[in-house]
Amino acid sequence: MVALLGSADELLRLVEAGVDADVHVRGNEIAVTGQPADNAFAVRVFDELIALIGTGQQLRPDSVRRVIAMLKAGGSERPADVLSLDIISRRGRTIRPKTLNQKRYVDAIDQHTVVFGIGPAGTGKTYLAMAKAVQALTTKQVNRIILTRPAVEAGERLGYLPGTLSEKIDPYLRPLYDALHDMVDPESIPRLMQAGTIEVAPLGYMRGRTLNDAFVILDEAQNTTAEQMKMFLTRLGFGSKVVVTGDVTQVDLPGGAQSGLKIVREILDGIEDVHFANLTSSDVVRHRLVGDIVDAYERWDATRQPTATRPAAGAPARTARPRRQGS
Numbered sequence: 001m002v003a004l005l006g007s008a009d010e011l012l013r014l015v016e017a018g019v020d021a022d023v024h025v026r027g028n029e030i031a032v033t034g035q036p037a038d039n040a041f042a043v044r045v046f047d048e049l050i051a052l053i054g055t056g057q058q059l060r061p062d063s064v065r066r067v068i069a070m071l072k073a074g075g076s077e078r079p080a081d082v083l084s085l086d087i088i089s090r091r092g093r094t095i096r097p098k099t100l101n102q103k104r105y106v107d108a109i110d111q112h113t114v115v116f117g118i119g120p121a122g123t124g125k126t127y128l129a130m131a132k133a134v135q136a137l138t139t140k141q142v143n144r145i146i147l148t149r150p151a152v153e154a155g156e157r158l159g160y161l162p163g164t165l166s167e168k169i170d171p172y173l174r175p176l177y178d179a180l181h182d183m184v185d186p187e188s189i190p191r192l193m194q195a196g197t198i199e200v201a202p203l204g205y206m207r208g209r210t211l212n213d214a215f216v217i218l219d220e221a222q223n224t225t226a227e228q229m230k231m232f233l234t235r236l237g238f239g240s241k242v243v244v245t246g247d248v249t250q251v252d253l254p255g256g257a258q259s260g261l262k263i264v265r266e267i268l269d270g271i272e273d274v275h276f277a278n279l280t281s282s283d284v285v286r287h288r289l290v291g292d293i294v295d296a297y298e299r300w301d302a303t304r305q306p307t308a309t310r311p312a313a314g315a316p317a318r319t320a321r322p323r324r325q326g327s
Contacts, residue, residue, distance in 0.1 A: 119279025
């Protein structure tokens with residue numbers, strides 16, 4: 001009961017806030033009072049939480065919120081099955097999907113050769129793909145992991161910084177290194193990279209290669225052009241798997257260039273063994289505020305309407321010049 005209700009009934013209060021029935025706890029018994037449908041929903045919530053405890057997990061507030069959200073969303077998959085799917089474990093820490101869409105994304109990686117994970121920041125697109133890559137390497141499904149992303153500046157100018165080419169490129173690849181250190185023994189990473197078992201490189205380094213027996217991840221794919229996306233996808237070799245991740249709302253390409261990630265769905269529509277997994281703000285696994293921020297920006301973007309100024313009669317038409325942004 002302590003594991004189920006939480007310290008000082010913290011988890012119980014979350015359940016009470018998420019269901020429409022009254023919850024009463026007496027000793028080792030839990031009673032719910034309300035309309036039949038509300039009572040049935042509350043019972044399902046407790047059943048799933050008890051099933052999660054049965055898998056050896058420690059219930060946390062986030063777990064309770066996600067169980068309630070998944071049950072409210074409906075679907076045939078049990079929240080306990082979603083939240084107890086282990087991908088990899090290291091030093092007592094296990095990486096699992098935390099939402100139904102994340103589980104579907106992970107399942108799609110198992111079932112398809114090329115998978116696109118598209119969604120806002122914090123939805124676990126890259127992190128879960130990295131976990132599946134490490135799992136594939138440790139189970140000898142592939143011989144190497146290749147991690148790449150386009151070296152596109154996000155509003156900053158790093159080219160004038162001192163250092164070698166490698167040192168200038170490193171900031172673009174740092175998020176991939178950070179995720180890798182969470183899943184592989186940091187002491188073994190230099191050895192694996194020196195042997196070519198793990199490779200982290202800018203997208204431009206992929207041109208002219210054929211990638212066999214590899215798990216390849218293209219991160220920040222919204223910053224690829226259509227030509228770069230085609231170049232990357234045609235690197236696919238035998239025995240390989242490709243995961244492409246990105247957020248089409250955060251394109252940093254200069255000069256208004258069209259994002260290759262925005263048009264690739266239309267281009268590859270209907271091709272067998274290619275899957276598009278969509279993640280939303282409800283799949284954000286960072287601070288809860290991140291999901292609210294993503295939703296707020298989507299609402300703001302939806303309300304913006306382009307305006308045009310009509311010249312007065314007899315006046316020459318003027319074309320607005322784009323304002324230069326400061327460096």
